[in-house]
Amino acid sequence: MNSNFWNNAFWHFLTLQLFKERSKHLTVAIISILLLFLLSSVLFISSSIRFSLEETLEAQPDFVISRLQGGVAVPTPLSWSDELLNIYGITKVTPRVYGRYFFQPKEKSFLIVGVDFFEEQSQKNLEKLIKNIDLKSFLKDPQMLVGKGVKEYLAENFYKNEYKFLTPKGKFETIKIFKTLPKETQLIANDMIIMPIDLARNVLGYSEDEVTNISFNVPNPDEWNQINDKISALHYDLQIINKKEVKKSYQTLYNYKGGFFLILFLIVLMTFSLILYQRYNMVYSSEKRHIGLLRALGWSINDVLKLKFMETLIVIISSYIIGVFMAYVFVFILDAPLLKNIFLGGQNLQNSVEFIPVIDMATLSSIFLLYALPFITAVLIPVWRVSVSNPKEAML
């Protein structure tokens, strides 16, 4: 009789039960969808941030040195770049000028980055960042490349196509917007303005033999530590930072925030599982009677467990699909309102970062396992206990 349980009649009865008892399943499904939505949103944001970080930092130089006096950053002598060039293993030495420019009266600030576009490496880096950039027309007039946040802020408060910067010497420097930086770089470059190095010096008040810092690459990763030590010994007031440290500090920050949410989720999930467990453990008399009745009518323990397992699995899978889909729309289409501010902060510019859709199978499977296993366990253990111990319930 039980040799072919997975026949039409079983599926027919299963769908019938699900439909007829939909109100019972609906409550559980709604709570599950909300939990899954929250968990998936957090994991989607984390994955997307990690991807954007890696994309952006990959294009950054390996090392950056600057001058630090009394714990405060001061202009770095341009002559230090010649000293770097004398060290074997170092390539692509690039002096950089950058600093924050404050906009009155709203106290917003943008990061101005000056780049030497006549230097070959800087050109390549820029071309990597913005595909098909026409450098000739960019350098023809005083122009800048801006992050999406800057573009929106300027359009809203000043002019759409240009801005008049007030220099420390009290003069105005009008600079046109040439292009907006691509959205893959938004996590770091959202409030960034890139302009030719001389323009940046004017705007930020640097002299000709000063820069903010000097970047360079060390192609052989095995030499990183050795070169790090050599350069640190050059000047007592030299500070050196490498790409790995920057990457780590960003990742720590976002993992901390993601982890915080994950712990919250686990607490909620545990509570939910306990409620489910309790609910099925108490197995209110009607459920107990149903199971006993099915057993009295010729269903084996396995048959009852299969029915309950499939019922639970269908609720789980449909909640999972809906919850994950809602999270996808929330994060990648609506840009995660509220949650985004928690992850990225919103102190300076309104953070107009768009999350790039990154979904890996590991994330999806983790979500499913984190949710499905406690759920199935919480339902099936009590059902199994009732099936085994109470077939007589129907008789009472």
Added chain:
Amino acid sequence: MIKIENLYKTFYQEKNESNILININLHIKKGELIILKGISGSGKTTLLSLIAGLDRPSQGKILIENDPISKLPDLFASQLRAKKIGMIFQHFNLFEHLSVNENVTIPLIPSTLSMKEIYKKVDKALELANITHKKSLLASRLSGGEKQRTAIARALVANPDIILCDEPTANLDKENSLLFIQTIERLHNFGKTIVIATHDPLFEDLKLKNRIIPMVNGQIVP
């Protein structure tokens, strides 16, 4: 057909021993109609649940056509129950959220039959129980008598040889109780073996050839 030998059932509650059935010996032949008669607590329902293989005896055995249902693993006991035993309960025990039709299909769901074959059998059982006209109605909307007839149809749908009834008329008025007795008479004429646990005096006046087995304090009174 049903052989019960040296059957004991004891429950333990906080070190207290309570003997529900004591040394039951009973042979029920094919086609026989048995009335287990006794007051509440005399052990009738426990005996029925043991015959159905829903519980295990503390001692002794029960054979259904030589199959020791009381000793079979759950899967085989369930198969035996599904094939050979139909049950009618005191409280009808229908799935209130399902229709009459759907309730009657339940015993056949774990079988290998297709839905088409199942519905054929269901129609036949509904006809036998005289409830075809209510087949699309939800069980929760039926009267007591209609619920009982649905329960009868469900007990008959797998065409079992044995029908066990536990206080079948306890929740019925006299008119419906008499209708139930008529149905039982009809089933008996079809050659079904029927065991009824009851204390309803209406069963004492059955015209059919039957055997009344009185039970007191878990024992059969000779």
